[in-house]
Amino acid sequence: MRIANTVSDSIVDGPGLRFTVFTQGCPHRCPGCHNPGTHDPAGGREVSVAELAAELAATSVVSSKELMEDCTVTLARENKMP
Numbered sequence: 001m002r003i004a005n006t007v008s009d010s011i012v013d014g015p016g017l018r019f020t021v022f023t024q025g026c027p028h029r030c031p032g033c034h035n036p037g038t039h040d041p042a043g044g045r046e047v048s049v050a051e052l053a054a055e056l057a058a059t060s061v062v063s064s065k066e067l068m069e070d071c072t073v074t075l076a077r078e079n080k081m082p
């Protein structure tokens, strides 16, 4: 999978403390986007699920199990609406 970056202890990407993965290649081009670096499908870095899982396992979010309450994955997709 191609990702823009990760944040190991985000408090702004959902309820509670989260390990956040920002995927790369967003096709939406929203006016005023705060993350234009995520648009280029060739940008970011390629990671395997195993590498991402290892990165997650090494964070304080996971080592302090009481802090990890949930997992959310959000993927950008082409808008297929007519």
Ligand code: SF4
Pocket: 026, 027, 028, 029, 030, 032, 033, 034, 035, 036, 038, 076
């Ligand atoms: S969906 Fe998010 S990342 Fe993509 S262009 Fe819109 S604001 Fe930016």
